[in-house]
Structure formats: C-alpha cells, structure tokens
Amino acid sequence: MNQNFDEITERLLQAPYWVIDFLPMQVPPESRGQFFAIEKYFFSGPQLEQFCRQAAHVVLKINCYHDLTVNRGDDDWVKNPEPATLVSWLHEALEHGHLCALIDDGDAMITASGGDSCLALYNPSDGLIELVRQLATATGLYLW
Numbered sequence: 101m102n103q104n105f106d107e108i109t110e111r112l113l114q115a116p117y118w119v120i121d122f123l124p125m126q127v128p129p130e131s132r133g134q135f136f137a138i139e140k141y142f143f144s145g146p147q148l149e150q151f152c153r154q155a156a157h158v159v160l161k162i163n164c165y166h167d168l169t170v171n172r173g174d175d176d177w178v179k180n181p182e183p184a185t186l187v188s189w190l191h192e193a194l195e196h197g198h199l200c201a202l203i204d205d206g207d208a209m210i211t212a213s214g215g216d217s218c219l220a221l222y223n224p225s226d227g228l229i230e231l232v233r234q235l236a237t238a239t240g241l242y243l244w
Contacts, residue, residue, distance in 0.1 A: 105169065105177050108206035115223035120158060120232065122151060122217060124242040139217050152194050154239040155219055156187040159210065161235045169202040
C-alpha cells in the first residue's frame with residue numbers, strides 16, 4: 101500500500117468531518133422515534149439502491165471539480181477511476197465494504213462503509229463544503 105496515502109488517510113481520519121446523510125441532522129439519543137427501524141428500511145432493497153445512486157451522483161460530481169484517489173481497503177490506490185468503476189466500488193462499499201477517496205491528493209477525504217447510512221467528508225475547505233452541500237441537496241441528501 102502506498103505509505104504516503106496511508107499516512108494522509110490516518111491524519112484525515114482525525115480531522116473534523118461532515119456527514120452526507122438521508123436525514124437533515126443527527127437523531128438525538130433521547131429521540132422517541134424509531135430511527136433504527138427506519139434506517140434498516142432505507143438500507144435494504146430498492147431504498148439502498150436509491151441511496152447508492154444519490155451518493156454516487158454526489159461523488160461523481162465532486163470528481164468533476166477535484167481529483168479523487170480511491171482505495172477500497174486493499175493495496176491499490178486509483179487516481180480518477182472511470183465513472184462506472186467508481187460507482188460500482190461505491191455501491192459495493194455501501195453494501196458491505198469500505199471506500200476511501202482522497203480529494204486533491206489528501207486535502208480532504210470522503211469515505212463510505214457498509215453498515216453506515218451516510219458518507220463522511222473529512223477536513224473539507226469552506227468551498228468544498230458549499231459544493232457538497234449543493235450537490236447533496238440536489239440529489240435529496242443533506243450535509244451536516
């Protein structure tokens with residue numbers, strides 16, 4: 101594995117992060133709603149497919165403005181993979197894997213992991229926050 105990218109990834113995992121989610125804000129622990137049942141519903145079958153499409157649209161459009169160097173938990177880092185490949189990797193990650201995409205060689209990072217009902221955006225600049233907010237909103241997702 102590229103040691104430099106590993107070090108960058110570890111550093112970014114300690115940085116502040118934003119969440120790209122299907123909900124507009126974090127559900128408080130004392131909430132009387134049924135978050136876990138709703139989350140389970142949204143992340144099975146056709147609803148998972150819809151979230152994957154929404155997330156893929158955000159990530160692909162980020163890649164219009166910024167380089168992405170992508171890793172799927174193995175030794176390979178791929179700079180700006182083909183769009184269909186990136187979408188396939190993201191879908192796999194959201195179902196049962198992990199994907200890490202360094203933005204502009206490590207200025208920021210976006211991650212997706214199976215079992216998580218969101219993407220995480222680490223260390224974004226103000227400009228990247230605004231871009232991702234617009235992209236997420238356009239696809240029916242939220243940035244918080």
